[in-house]
Each structure stands twice: as structure tokens, then as C-alpha cells.
Amino acid sequence: MSIGNANSPEEDRPSPDDGSADRPADGPSIGTVLKKARIVAGLTVEEVSSTTRVRIPIVHAIEQDDFTRCGGDVYARGHIRTLARAVHLDPDPLVEAYDAAHGGRPAPTSAAPMFEAERIRPERQRPNWTAAMVAAIVAVIGFAGFTAFSGGEDTGKKPVAEGSVSPKPAPTQSGGQPAAQPSPATPTVPKPVKPEPTDSAIAAAPKDMVTVVLTAADGESWISAKDHSGRTLFDGTLQLGDSKTFTDKESIDLVLGDAGAVQLFVNGKEIKDDFESGQVERLTYTKDDPRQGQPQAG
Structure with missing residues (x-):
């Protein structure tokens, strides 16, 4: 079937x-x-x-x-x-x-219309660099003349706007050395505490049941899950990041279309098998698994 x-x-x-x-x-x-x-x-x-x-x-x-x-x-x-x-x-x-x-392979499209379109395309005008250089020279000469004309004024004194506050001298220590200014306190941000990894992916897996958790960790995968009587629990595609949990009192039969993309937990323990990407696997687990980390033959 x-x-x-x-x-x-x-x-x-x-x-x-x-x-x-x-x-x-x-x-x-x-x-x-x-x-x-x-x-x-x-x-x-x-x-x-x-x-x-x-x-x-x-x-x-x-x-x-x-x-x-x-x-x-x-x-x-x-x-x-x-x-x-x-x-x-x-x-x-x-x-x-x-x-x-079905009438043979379609003929390739001729490139002649493309070349015709290129020939009638108007030529882009190039920028007039000569006019730009003349304008730049005029601007430089004007700036130099303005600087020479205003160079006789006394630029050593900086006027202070009326009503402005003159800066206060920095406090000094004995001997004329400037006193150290206190730096503002920088608030400390507590680092997030990472949870310690546990051996079990399920907090409380029932002892009298078989519990299987599938997660599409590395990509999508088609999966099928049946209980001990052959009744279909799920038959479809598990998208990336999705999870499914299946329980039965005796056994769970699995078919993984892409076993390398699926992360598998049985009765609270991760099953770490070296499944390759695209590999189809048929697996069966009972409430006594995992037995030394190995699934039963499907």
C-alpha cells in the first residue's frame, strides 16, 4: 500500500x-x-x-x-x-x-530584432567637461579675490555675542595641573543567561507510552507516521522549523522522505544517527526505546 x-x-x-x-x-x-x-x-x-x-x-x-x-x-x-x-x-x-x-522542439528566437532596437536607440550625450572646467576656474578666482579683499581686517579677535556666557576655566590642582573630571557612570547591561542543554527534549515523557517528536531542523521533509494498528497519524510535508509529536501505547512506525533534514527525539532522548540529506528511512520505535540509541528496523 x-x-x-x-x-x-x-x-x-x-x-x-x-x-x-x-x-x-x-x-x-x-x-x-x-x-x-x-x-x-x-x-x-x-x-x-x-x-x-x-x-x-x-x-x-x-x-x-x-x-x-x-x-x-x-x-x-x-x-x-x-x-x-x-x-x-x-x-x-x-x-x-x-x-x-508534440511538434518538435521550439525554434530559437532570432536576435535580429534586438540588434535593430540597438541601432535606432538615440546616442547618449556626453557631459560638457570644458564648460564645467571653465566654471570651476571662475569660482576659484572669485574666491581668491574675496579672500584678498577681506584679508586686512583683524581676524584675531573673535566677537562674543551679547548675552552669551563666557566659558569658565577648568579647575586646577596644586602646581597648575588641570583637575581630572569625573566621567559619567556607564550603566551595565546584564548578559543573557543561556539555558544549559539537557539530555531530554521532552520534560515528562510518559513511561507507559511511546512518544516521538520530529522537527524539520535543516529543511522540509515528507513524513508518514502510523500507530501500532496501522492507523495513519500524519502523512504530509513538514516545513522548515515545524514539529510534530506522535504517541501510542505500543509503537510508532515512521517513513522519512529526507532523513538528513529531520531532528528526531524518542521518549525524551535525541536519536543521533548519521542520516544523509535526501535519504529515505523507515523506522519503528516502542516505549522501551531508545535501546542504546539505535532504532528498530522498519
């Missing part, structure tokens, strides 16, 4: 018109080739969607040769290449088959 079916609304399923009119008559269609390769690789549609970032309804539609949900030929070619690489196929023959069924 596919894990991610609960995350695909009925209205997002591809329409019955799957583009069968565009399939080549001399071999299997593009969607059929991609679907068979995915099944041979042992991957589900949800796992392919998680690793390629192509939405689940679009993967379903392409496998049924419905390319109307791709948003155009450019996006359709890109999705075909991405899905082919995910299932270990050479994408070039599939893209060529798509081009042959």
Missing part, C-alpha cells in the same frame, strides 16, 4: 484524458516506461516525489501520459528528465519521444 495516498486529494488526481493520442505507436509510452522503471527500482510515487520535488499528482499524471499539469512543454521536458534520472533511465530518448509527439 502506498504511504502517501492520504496526502493526495481526489481532485488532484489526473483526469481520465491521459494523452493516449500522443503515445508512439511503435513502443511503450513515456509514462509507461517511467512507471515500469520506478517499479523495478522498488520506489513508490511518494518516494520519487520526495527526492525530485515533483508533486505527487504531477508524477501520477506523467505516468499516465497526461502532460497538461506540467505547465507547458519546457516544464514537461524538465519533469521527464528529472523523473528519468530518479529511476535510473537515460532521459534523452524520452525527451526526444516527447518532442516528436
Whole structure:
């Protein structure tokens, strides 16, 4: 049974018109080739969607040769290449088959209109540096003449405005040395106290229950969580910074689409496994875990 079916609304399923009119008559269609390769690789549609970032309804539609949900030929070619690489196929023959069924690759846009626009564009006028230099010289000569004319006046005395207060002399110590002025007190700001890290991410995890906390610490990840009876607790994408908590009296089954992006706590203890980015992991935990920090096989 596919894990991610609960995350695909009925209205997002591809329409019955799957583009069968565009399939080549001399071999299997593009969607059929991609679907068979995915099944041979042992991957589900949800796992392919998680690793390629192509939405689940679009993967379903392409496998049924419905390319109307791709948003155009450019996006359709890109999705075909991405899905082919995910299932270990050479994408070039599939893209060529798509081009042959949809009128071929569009012709490149001619650059002639751009050159025509450049030819008729008016030439920008350059600044008149000669006029600017003449104006600067005139300004310098005028300033020099004004300075020479007013140089005979006594500039040693500085007039004091009427009603102004003359500055008081600084207090001196014995011997004529100026006394030290007290500096204003600088208020001290207390430094924030960082909380000490604890071994438990959950203050009080119930002893008779299994408690699993998932946090998308390094990026978004598609996850699925089920209880011991197989009932789905959550099936969707955990955005960056989001957290989910799951509890059950016996066990929690997990599927992580990108295990390297998820921070995992089980019964109050962090599970520190070296999951790689983009790695799909199936995990199972009980109320007795973690056992020496290792999850059970899923």
C-alpha cells in the first residue's frame, strides 16, 4: 500500500484524458516506461516525489501520459528528465519521444530584432567637461579675490555675542595641573543567561507510552507516521522549523522522505544517527526505546 495516498486529494488526481493520442505507436509510452522503471527500482510515487520535488499528482499524471499539469512543454521536458534520472533511465530518448509527439522542439528566437532596437536607440550625450572646467576656474578666482579683499581686517579677535556666557576655566590642582573630571557612570547591561542543554527534549515523557517528536531542523521533509494498528497519524510535508509529536501505547512506525533534514527525539532522548540529506528511512520505535540509541528496523 502506498504511504502517501492520504496526502493526495481526489481532485488532484489526473483526469481520465491521459494523452493516449500522443503515445508512439511503435513502443511503450513515456509514462509507461517511467512507471515500469520506478517499479523495478522498488520506489513508490511518494518516494520519487520526495527526492525530485515533483508533486505527487504531477508524477501520477506523467505516468499516465497526461502532460497538461506540467505547465507547458519546457516544464514537461524538465519533469521527464528529472523523473528519468530518479529511476535510473537515460532521459534523452524520452525527451526526444516527447518532442516528436508534440511538434518538435521550439525554434530559437532570432536576435535580429534586438540588434535593430540597438541601432535606432538615440546616442547618449556626453557631459560638457570644458564648460564645467571653465566654471570651476571662475569660482576659484572669485574666491581668491574675496579672500584678498577681506584679508586686512583683524581676524584675531573673535566677537562674543551679547548675552552669551563666557566659558569658565577648568579647575586646577596644586602646581597648575588641570583637575581630572569625573566621567559619567556607564550603566551595565546584564548578559543573557543561556539555558544549559539537557539530555531530554521532552520534560515528562510518559513511561507507559511511546512518544516521538520530529522537527524539520535543516529543511522540509515528507513524513508518514502510523500507530501500532496501522492507523495513519500524519502523512504530509513538514516545513522548515515545524514539529510534530506522535504517541501510542505500543509503537510508532515512521517513513522519512529526507532523513538528513529531520531532528528526531524518542521518549525524551535525541536519536543521533548519521542520516544523509535526501535519504529515505523507515523506522519503528516502542516505549522501551531508545535501546542504546539505535532504532528498530522498519
